[in-house]
Amino acid sequence: MNSITTYGVTTGKSSKSDAVEDALxxxxxxxxxxxxxxxxxxxxxxxxxxxxxxxxxxxDGFSAFMGASSVARAxxxxxxxxxxxxxxxxxAQCKVVYTACxxxxxxxx
Numbered sequence: 284m285n286s287i288t289t290y291g292v293t294t295g296k297s298s299k300s301d302a303v304e305d306a307l308x309x310x311x312x313x314x315x316x317x318x319x320x321x322x323x324x325x326x327x328x329x330x331x332x333x334x335x336x337x338x339x340x341x342x343d344g345f346s347a348f349m350g351a352s353s354v355a356r357a358x359x360x361x362x363x364x365x366x367x368x369x370x371x372x373x374x375a376q377c378k379v380v381y382t383a384c385x386x387x388x389x390x391x392x
Contacts, residue, residue: 290310290321290331290380290381291305291306291307291308291309291310291311291312291313291315291318292306292309292331292381292383293305293306293309294383294385294386295385295386299323299325302323303320303323306318306320307319307320321346321348322348322349322350324350324385325385325388326385326387326388327350327351327352327357327384327385328350328351328352328353328354328356328357328382328383328384328385329348329349329350329357329381329382329383329384329385330348330349330351330354330357330358330360330361330362330379330381330382331346331347331348331361331379331380331381331382332346332347332349332358332361332362332364332365332377332378332379332380333346333347333365333377333378333380334346334365334368334369334372334375334376334377334378335375335376335377335378336372336374336375336376341369341372341375344365344368344369344372344375345365345368345369346365347360347361347362347363347364347365347368347377348361349361349364353384354382354383354384357382358379358382361377361379362377362378362379365377
């Protein structure tokens with residue numbers, strides 16, 4: 284995702300469509316007009332890493348959204364992807380700005 288400094292995130296929704304709708308609503312409530320989904324996840328953890336310069340979001344940078352089995356793993360993967368995506372900006376520091384895990388859902392077979 285490029286040029287993102289506002290995020291609309293949600294957890295605890297029972298369907299992907301409900302989660303997508305809520306996340307887009309949250310994002311647009313901040314005045315954004317170019318909201319889009321960076322990651323939809325189920326039965327896992329998520330992390331968002333954004334590039335920053337001088338401790339402030341770098342709006343022209345690449346934010347990374349990653350899912351994994353734990354917050355630590357998702358954070359590591361998001362940070363790594365953010366660093367690679369912003370390698371042309373040497374002073375950009377990637378920082379994890381959001382983490383969450385979905386509630387495990389059991390599906391009976």
